[in-house]
Amino acid sequence: MNGPEIRVEFAPELHLFVPQARRGGATPVATDGVSTLGHVVESLGVPLTEVGALEVDGREVPASHVPAAGERVRVRTVPRPQRVPGAPLRFLLDVHLGTLARRLRLLGVDAAYESTDIGDAALAARSAAERRVMLSRDRGLLRRRELWAGAFVYSTRPEEQLRDVLDRFAPDLRPWTRCTACNGLLREATKEEVADQLHTGTRRTYEVFARCRACGRAYWKGAHHEQLEAIVERALAEQARRG
Incomplete structure (x- = not known):
């Protein structure tokens, strides 16, 4: 110019x-x-x-x-919290943000995720078709005109990424209600319903289970529960501070 x-x-x-x-x-x-x-x-x-x-x-x-x-x-x-008019707040994350996607799902946030590189055009088209906010560190992707909405993920550290997204969009948090593997909704399940996914020790030790309505994956408070609980408690505390 x-x-x-x-x-x-x-x-x-x-x-x-x-x-x-x-x-x-x-x-x-x-x-x-x-x-x-x-x-x-x-x-x-x-x-x-x-x-x-x-x-x-x-x-x-x-x-x-x-x-x-x-x-x-x-x-x-962009002012915070950022409001996205005209649709329920839902996200779409690219192939590089798998950990962030799982942590958002842990908090009950609707977070679709592409585990393979399907290309910027396809991601932008899905964002528009499903009215999802595209989360990415790819500036070229975020410049595509067909995006429904988008946001740059500033950090490379998952804990900072999560904090930034929650601060920017202030989504409603409903912990333990989504499948971290597929984003489906969870329901309570009996031990008998998920028995085929349990090792002998798990069957003896645990009595409370949930199951994904979409993919059927079973959940219980296993060895990593304390680590996950810490993520949830930190997010809820920060949400309370924001008011």
Whole structure:
């Protein structure tokens, strides 16, 4: 772009996407005079999923605004909690976020997950068809126009990823109600119903079971329950602090 020059200032949370903005102040940007402000911001590396208000010379404008020479732009981050209108809050996670998907399901959050790399086009199409918020660290995927909604996952650590998603979207938490393997809903089950999935020691030791309505997997408070309980208790405590 070698047309009218504008100056763009990014919220600190967005500096991850725009390394030149880390020096502080506004970044000079040459535009072509016809591209929208949304296109300009994305061309600088920031997916629009991460953009809140766009302000030009102190007034809020839509992403469709075509910037003119000399304008000063402020790019805000998405407000929290972020509301996704028009559909129940549901998520879709790409192949790299399997641990996060399982932890969301542990908390009773509807979190679909693609365990194989089906490609950005197919993921975006599923997001749109099922009206799910796409969670990904792939900026290219989050820039696809057919997405229903999306959000960049900022951390590579599952505990931080979970905390960030819960803080950003504030989903309703219903722990122990979903299958961590397939996202199906759980129901109470008798020992006899799940006997074919139990080792002898488990049959002797445990009396309370649940079973996935979708895939039939059995659940009980086994060896890893304390670790899972800690994840649940931490998430509920943070939810209570947020009010």
